[in-house]
Amino acid sequence: MSVLRTKPIKDVLAQGEADGSDGKLGLKRHLGARDLTGFGIGIVIGTGIFTLTGIEARDSAGPGVVISFAIAGVVALLAALCYAELASSVPTAGSAYTYAYATMGEIVAWIIGWDLLLEFALGAAVVARGWSGYLAELFGLPTAWFGEEGSVVNLGAIGIVLLLGVVAIVGIRESARVTNLLVLVKVAICVFIVAAGLFFVKAANLTPFIPPAEPAGAADDGIKQPVTQALFGLEPSVFGFVGVLSAAAVVFFAYTGFEAVANLGEETRRPKRDLTLGLLGTLLISTVLYIGVSLVVVGMVPYTEIDRGAPIASAFKAAGAGWAGVLVSIAAIAGLTSVILVDLVAMGRIGFAISRDGLIPPSIAKVHPRWGTPYRISAVMTVAVALLAGFLPLSALADLVSIGALCAFVLVSVAVPILRRKRPDLDRPFKVPFSPVLPIVSALACLYLMLNLSVETWIRFLIWMLLGAIIYFGYGHRRNRLATANPAPTPRTPTPRQLTP
Ligand SMILES: NC(=[NH2+])NCCC[C@H](N)C(=O)O
Numbered sequence: 001m002s003v004l005r006t007k008p009i010k011d012v013l014a015q016g017e018a019d020g021s022d023g024k025l026g027l028k029r030h031l032g033a034r035d036l037t038g039f040g041i042g043i044v045i046g047t048g049i050f051t052l053t054g055i056e057a058r059d060s061a062g063p064g065v066v067i068s069f070a071i072a073g074v075v076a077l078l079a080a081l082c083y084a085e086l087a088s089s090v091p092t093a094g095s096a097y098t099y100a101y102a103t104m105g106e107i108v109a110w111i112i113g114w115d116l117l118l119e120f121a122l123g124a125a126v127v128a129r130g131w132s133g134y135l136a137e138l139f140g141l142p143t144a145w146f147g148e149e150g151s152v153v154n155l156g157a158i159g160i161v162l163l164l165g166v167v168a169i170v171g172i173r174e175s176a177r178v179t180n181l182l183v184l185v186k187v188a189i190c191v192f193i194v195a196a197g198l199f200f201v202k203a204a205n206l207t208p209f210i211p212p213a214e215p216a217g218a219a220d221d222g223i224k225q226p227v228t229q230a231l232f233g234l235e236p237s238v239f240g241f242v243g244v245l246s247a248a249a250v251v252f253f254a255y256t257g258f259e260a261v262a263n264l265g266e267e268t269r270r271p272k273r274d275l276t277l278g279l280l281g282t283l284l285i286s287t288v289l290y291i292g293v294s295l296v297v298v299g300m301v302p303y304t305e306i307d308r309g310a311p312i313a314s315a316f317k318a319a320g321a322g323w324a325g326v327l328v329s330i331a332a333i334a335g336l337t338s339v340i341l342v343d344l345v346a347m348g349r350i351g352f353a354i355s356r357d358g359l360i361p362p363s364i365a366k367v368h369p370r371w372g373t374p375y376r377i378s379a380v381m382t383v384a385v386a387l388l389a390g391f392l393p394l395s396a397l398a399d400l401v402s403i404g405a406l407c408a409f410v411l412v413s414v415a416v417p418i419l420r421r422k423r424p425d426l427d428r429p430f431k432v433p434f435s436p437v438l439p440i441v442s443a444l445a446c447l448y449l450m451l452n453l454s455v456e457t458w459i460r461f462l463i464w465m466l467l468g469a470i471i472y473f474g475y476g477h478r479r480n481r482l483a484t485a486n487p488a489p490t491p492r493t494p495t496p497r498q499l500t501p
Contacts, residue, residue: 004105005482007357009090009423012102015356016092016266027093027266027352028172028372035176036268036278037285040261042179043123043342044286045186046335047130047398048254050328053294054311060238061247063298064210066291068247069254073287075449076255078442079409080283081432082416083262087275088429089419091265093374094353096408096415101357103418104411110476112411113354114468119404120350121381123257124161124343125389126398131336132156138329157389160340165382168344169368169375172267175345182338189331190289193312193324197296200319205302213240223455230455249452253398254290256405257339258282259412260346263353272429344385348378358484359476399457400464406450407461413443 018026031039057065083095092098097116101109135156136146146156168175216225216236225236226246237243261278265271297306300315307314316324352374355365368375388394417436419426432438477483 002483003107003477006103006105007098007101007109007482009102009426012090012092012098016090018266027349027367027374029267029269030171030173030372031176031264031268031274032270033274033277033281035180036261036264036274037281038176038180038183039264039342039345040258040278040282041183041187041285042338043257043260043346044255044282044339045183045190045289046254046257046339047127048251048256049190049290049293050312050332050335051130051309052251052254053297054306054308056247056250057294057298057303057311058306058308060243060250062208062211062239062243062303063206064239064244065247065251065298065303066294067210068244068251069290069294070287071245071248072252072255072449073283073290075248075252075442075445076258077280077283077287078438078445079413080258080279082409082413082439082442083259084276084279084430085416085428085432086412086419087262087265087279088272089426091268091271091275092353093263093266093349093356095259095262095265095350096412097350097353099415099419100411103415103422106359106477106480106482107472108411110354110359110472111465111468112408113350113359114465114471115404115407116350117347117354117381118464119256119401119408120260120343120347121385121388122394122397122404123401124340124347124385125157125392126394126401127336127339127343128157128161128385128389129154129394131160131333131340134329134333134336138333153390155390158386160337161344161382161386161389164337164341165344165378165386167341168348168382169371169373169378171371172264172345172373175341179338179341182334182341185334186331186338187285187289189327189334190293192327193331194289194292194296196321196324197293197300197315200315200321201296201299205299210241210244211239211303213237213242223459225454226452227455227458228451231451246452249402249449250399252406252449253402255283255286256402257343257346258286259405259408260342263346263349266349272427276430344378344382347381347385348374351377351381357482358480359472362481397460399453400460403450403453403457403461406446409446410443410450413439413446 061068086099090099097109097113100112132146132154136143144151167178216238229236265275268274297311297315301318313325313328352365354360355362355377364376366376416432416439
């Protein structure tokens with residue numbers, strides 16, 4: 001069936017190796033392992049740790065939110081292992097989209113590509129609104145233009161997206177420099193938060209570590225409740241182990257985005273080695289920091305009193321160290337800025353890979369001769385993200401970013417054992433241990449977290465996917481490169497003249 005056609009792996013590899021020198025579409029190779037880890041941490045540490053920690057501790061898990069972060073971290077690490085195997089053996093700009101095209105067929109590839117566009121575009125937009133909110137608070141700007149509620153247009157969000165969009169377009173090296181700097185700031189401050197906060201931790205705040213389950217309030221009912229609870233007709237409840245698990249699904253947002261690294265394979269000097277280092281390094285560092293920061297927050301303040309909006313800053317304030325609040329704001333602004341930038345960079349690469357294959361119009365896949373970036377698709381998508389962030393109240397849509405990431409992780413996990421059977425002799429610099437067991441566990445864990453997200457999120461996600469299906473059958477299905485390719489040209493037999501030296 002034509003929707004299930006796959007792209008030969010040798011074509012995928014050839015596309016990934018083009019560097020633009022022979023007139024083929026190709027990106028420029030500037031990045032090393034440190035840059036990749038910088039991009040990874042750049043996109044990972046942001047809104048999640050600075051806000052979700054408070055909300056989930058208070059409303060869903062108590063101090064057990066630390067376990068939620070650990071669980072989400074392990075699930076993300078499993079997915080990162082699978083990503084590392086595929087990214088290092090098939091280093092391309094499209095990551096999961098490309099792996100799916102080579103293993104599971106065009107329609108699955110499209111679904112994943114469309115899903116990744118949602119994740120990265122919405123990721124940038126959601127975080128841009130948060131960014132604007134921080135800015136407004138820091139400088140006392142009018143919330144009508146910079147805030148979340150009741151604003152007509154969010155100028156801060158539009159401004160930051162356009163500005164970072166320009167950085168992303170002007171060059172991968174420039175983007176790496178800006179990202180590395182921001183990452184240094186936010187990681188240093190996170191380390192400081194953990195080290196200083198430990199002095200204020202009180203054992204009493206940590207007991208009971210997991211508060212006993214209790215019935216959920218009306219707010220968590222109906223389409224707001226996790227699919228697992230709705231599906232099995234369970235009485236909606238919060239806290240207890242169930243609460244810890246549903247908090248894990250929500251804080252998973254804090255880990256999403258690391259896959260951006262896997263999209264930089266065509267811009268990395270030594271992709272086979274460095275992609276693995278970048279992916280796993282990102283995850284290890286962020287997991288350790290997250291567990292540290294969340295432990296400090298719930299250890300400093302009884303969970304019933306944690307501030308929902310600014311949990312870290314107000315924990316320090318309560319301990320009489322209000323000055324730490326300024327540091328936290330700086331870390332948050334630096335963190336959110338790098339998240340948006342890397343989201344925009346990665347979004348351009350995914351769009352580039354999809355349009356290069358003709359599933360969306362190939363003319364926008366052009367690479368800029370000097371900057372070496374996919375500037376057209378990046379520009380188009382940056383403007384779209386700016387409009388989204390400027391006009392839609394998005395804070396409710398963070399879960400949609402998570403479901404998008406999780407859906408891609410499920411497919412990437414499944415793709416590992418499939419690719420091992422389909423192309424057994426592919427050069428694999430990194431191999432997931434215990435395949436297929438570990439990839440299957442990874443897929444199931446991601447699926448489980450997906451089912452812990454709310455019914456509402458699933459409905460929104462399915463609507464987005466339906467839109468994708470319409471575009472695919474209306475355009476991509478007939479117009480893409482595999483569909484329009486002439487029958488494979490027969491190999492030219494060398495003429496006798498060519499054979500003689
Ligand atoms: N592509 C994405 N998932 N982007 C959003 C990343 C969000 C980031 N993990 C944070 O906590 O702020």
